[in-house]
Amino acid sequence: MKNLKKFVGSNCLSFQKSFILKNQPVIAVLFPGDMGTQIAKALIQHHFKVITAGEGRSVRTLENIRNSGIIDTHSLQETVEQADVILSLTSPEGSMKVAESVVSCLTMTSNRPIYVDLNSNTPALASSIEKLFLPVDIPFVNGAVMGASKDIPDHAVLVVSGVLRHWFISVFDSVFRIKDAGEKTEAASAYKLLFSMVNKGMNALFFETMTAAAHFGILDELNESLEEFLPGTYQDLIKTTPTYPQHISRRIDEMKGLADMLKDENLPYLIASGTAQTFERVSQSGIFENENPEGVVETLQNFKKL
Known part of the structure; x- marks a missing residue:
């Protein structure tokens, strides 16, 4: 945990500076199910560029991509290489698998996006996912969505925690209702x-x-x-x-x-x-x-x- 805090502290400022310099940060949504699609639509309405990997996804997910204005890069590798921010929106059972797949893609690119997990994970799983990104120098924000997909963005609340939560809040508070759960990574879960x-x-x-x-x-x-x-x-x-x-x-x-x-x-x-x-x-x-x-x-x- 000491090494993790050292990593976050040394990389947080540089990440925020590089992100702020971008005129149009690219947000990857993995994946556009009901919740992911509504979040993507809200981001697009606020002029964010939203991408995803449609390869291997269900017919319904592909329809969501086509009908919402999300850009389909097709492969996960291409998505990871283009993204400034990755929002993981899957089931708690699938959150670790998605994170592992992203880590595998990161070994083949110099791009280092921030990873935001918005699944309803247990605190232990949230900590495990954060540690998974440590060796590949990826900043991590833990989060969860309070409310149904139909309540995005006006009534549902995004709860976030971790050292970089203030960055997340500052970038997205004009889009979503956000609750600050504190510095401890597991707190949002x-x-x-x-x-x-x-x-x-x-x-x-x-x-x-x-x-x-x-x-x-x-x-x-x-x-x-x-x-x-x-x-x-x-x-x-x-x-x-x-x-x-x-x-x-x-x-x-x-x-x-x-x-x-x-x-x-x-x-x-x-x-x-x-x-x-x-x-x-x-x-x-x-x-x-x-x-x-x-x-x-x-x-x-x-x-x-x-």
């Missing part, structure tokens, strides 16, 4: 996971309640009472609950990662672990398969299938 424990824990509470209500044949009655007497809670669930049929596997992984983080730090982790277990049970039940609910009540109606 911990921030996102801990925030997630609140809203995902609330969903797990409702899912467990509806499982029992369905068992006793009182799901509709209890649901109506909860909606009547907890209107604020229902309002909070509107944005998140209907997304679970499509994204419950990701929610399971996120809560398991949170539980591991808390356990490693010798902190209480029973709620995080229990939330993951509740989501696993719901996922394995199959009640959300081929479902696309439009609201909280419609989502919870699926528990009648149990």
